Amino acid sequence: MTAPLPTSERILRAARVLFERGGAQAVSMRRVADAVGLTPMAIYRHFPNREALLRRISDDSFDEIARHWIARNRGGDVLARVIGLQRIYLDYALSHPHLFDHAFSARRAGARQYPEDFRAGRSPTLTVAAEAVAEAMQAGLLRGDDEWDVAMTLWAHTHGLVALYRAGRFSYDEAQFRRFYEASLQRLLHGLMA
Numbered sequence: 001m002t003a004p005l006p007t008s009e010r011i012l013r014a015a016r017v018l019f020e021r022g023g024a025q026a027v028s029m030r031r032v033a034d035a036v037g038l039t040p041m042a043i044y045r046h047f048p049n050r051e052a053l054l055r056r057i058s059d060d061s062f063d064e065i066a067r068h069w070i071a072r073n074r075g076g077d078v079l080a081r082v083i084g085l086q087r088i089y090l091d092y093a094l095s096h097p098h099l100f101d102h103a104f105s106a107r108r109a110g111a112r113q114y115p116e117d118f119r120a121g122r123s124p125t126l127t128v129a130a131e132a133v134a135e136a137m138q139a140g141l142l143r144g145d146d147e148w149d150v151a152m153t154l155w156a157h158t159h160g161l162v163a164l165y166r167a168g169r170f171s172y173d174e175a176q177f178r179r180f181y182e183a184s185l186q187r188l189l190h191g192l193m194a
Contacts, residue, residue, distance in 0.1 A: 001003050009056050012060070015053055015101075023098040024054055024106070054102065055110070061103040064135040065123035078136045079189070085129050086158050086185055093162040094174065101166075104159060119148055126151055143194045150192060157188050 006014070014035035018026045029050055047053040068088045093100040102108075112118060114151035118126050126148075133154070138140040142150070161184060164170060165177050172180060 007038070008080070009037075010057060011038075011043055011046055011053070016057055016060075018178075019054075019057055019098055019102070020096065024102050027057075029053075039120060040193050047185075050080075051109075055108070057099065060105040061092075061094060061096070061099045062124050065089065069125060078139050079141045082129075082132045082136055082154070083185060085132060085191065086154060087092075087155040089125075090162060090181060093166070094113070097166060098126060105163065114152055115148060118152070126155060129154065137194075140194050142189075142192050144191075153174065153192075154188070157185065160179075 011032055016025050016030045018031055018035065027050065029040045029043050032053070033043055036043075043053075047056070065088065069085050093104075112123050117123065118130075119161055121127050126159045130151040133142065133150045136142040137144050137147060137150075158181075165172070170177055171182070
């Protein structure tokens with residue numbers, strides 16, 4: 001028999017379900033409380049306000065992507081790992097659109113800023129990408145450059161294409177968009193190769 005989840009974890013799970021279905025606007029303390037079987041005031045013992053709850057959901061989203069990136073960023077062809085990181089980002093964006101928007105596209109207080117926060121290693125996602133880019137440069141596969149700037153360029157490329165696709169700026173279905181995305185990523189990497 002498994003132990004029951006702590007209340008804070010039950011609150012987070014309920015909030016994430018609401019978030020996944022309807023975005024940040026679907027998450028209210030009352031709705032979360034109803035889903036968990038608590039009073040709205042009881043939630044405040046675990047999260048001081050709605051913004052703290054949403055921030056935790058975003059932080060968990062960053063951590064989830066980072067875990068996938070870290071797992072993918074070991075051994076094998078380093079250039080394939082750089083590409084693989086971009087595919088994970090795309091997969092996450094298309095599988096969790098509301099979480100993606102809130103974590104990566106919405107203006108939020110305390111959001112990390114480039115370059116200071118990123119170069120200081122405060123980004124669980126871009127740090128992994130910069131490490132892979134640096135390794136590809138050291139292996140002579142990518143031209144020598146600033147690994148953080150190149151990692152940010154790759155992220156901007158991926159994020160921009162995803163944002164355009166999600167905004168209806170492509171007439172492609174998902175499979176067609178993924179093919180376009182792969183070809184575009186290859187073009188960009190070709191320009192970065194040594």
